Amino acid sequence: QGQLVQSGVEVTKPGASVKVSCKASDYSFVTHGIAWVRQAPGQGLEWMGWISGYDGKTDYSQKYQGRLTMTTDTSTSTAYLEVRSLTGDDTAVYYCARVMATVTLFRYEYMDVWGQGTTVIVSS
Amino acid sequence: QSVVTQSPSASGTPGQKVTISCSGSSSNFGRHYVYWYQHLPGTAPKLLISKNTQRPSGVPDRFSGSKSGTSASLTINGLRSGDEGDYHCAAWDDSVSAVVFGGGTKLTVL
Numbered sequence: 001q002g003q004l005v006q007s008g009v010e011v012t013k014p015g016a017s018v019k020v021s022c023k024a025s026d027y028s029f030v031t032h033g034i035a036w037v038r039q040a041p042g043q044g045l046e047w048m049g050w051i052s053g054y055d056g057k058t059d060y061s062q063k064y065q066g067r068l069t070m071t072t073d074t075s076t077s078t079a080y081l082e083v084r085s086l087t088g089d090d091t092a093v094y095y096c097a098r099v100m101a102t103v104t105l106f107r108y109e110y111m112d113v114w115g116q117g118t119t120v121i122v123s124s
Numbered sequence: 125q126s127v128v129t130q131s132p133s134a135s136g137t138p139g140q141k142v143t144i145s146c147s148g149s150s151s152n153f154g155r156h157y158v159y160w161y162q163h164l165p166g167t168a169p170k171l172l173i174s175k176n177t178q179r180p181s182g183v184p185d186r187f188s189g190s191k192s193g194t195s196a197s198l199t200i201n202g203l204r205s206g207d208e209g210d211y212h213c214a215a216w217d218d219s220v221s222a223v224v225f226g227g228g229t230k231l232t233v234l
Binding site for chain 1: 157159161167168169170171174175180212214216220221222223224225226227228
């Protein structure tokens with residue numbers, strides 16, 4: 001079935017960076033992707049982008065204008081999301097989700113299994 | 125602001141039927157499958173409906189999805205208190221090359 005376990009709460013200051021991890025288990029990491037979705041307080045879900053577990057190709061949402069880096073470590077089946085130049089608007093719960101994809105073509109299909117979420121608080 | 129419009133709230137009593145609707149556009153719902161995610165308090169979101177109408181393994185048949193043109197609906201039959209939470213529709217959008225979500229519907233079981 002698959003499981004995703006995320007790292008814990010992060011409290012950080014404006015202007016800093018944060019790196020969230022997402023460890024996958026019970027499925028083949030390299031035949032799927034990992035997406036990142038966030039939910040700010042009182043808001044809906046927001047797409048950030050996804051990374052292929054097969055070759056590390058990425059597709060970022062244009063909204064983030066170069067502030068994101070998504071990476072994977074296939075030796076540990078772990079995906080990482082780094083967000084730079086944080087502001088209070090980045091305060092949110094960040095979720096990773098398994099992407100069903102045609103990884104050899106880097107073609108996104110949909111998300112099925114989700115992580116439990118990582119709360120990131122940006123405050124001075 | 126979401127490019128997909130979703131009613132912010134819905135409610136019903138146990139045993140009732142509730143329908144949650146989403147309205148998209150030609151660049152998302154009009155061209156791609158719609159997915160529904162259930163997000164219960166304190167839990168990870170869960171895929172509820174895949175490819176407009178399909179229930180993943182383990183999802184009760186009380187839940188059903190439909191799509192017509194650029195609109196989609198999620199119907200819950202035999203409402204239960206455990207169904208209380210947020211429901212999100214989503215689809216790929218060609219105009220922004222990203223997944224777009226509805227704003228989420230908060231379902232209350234009275």
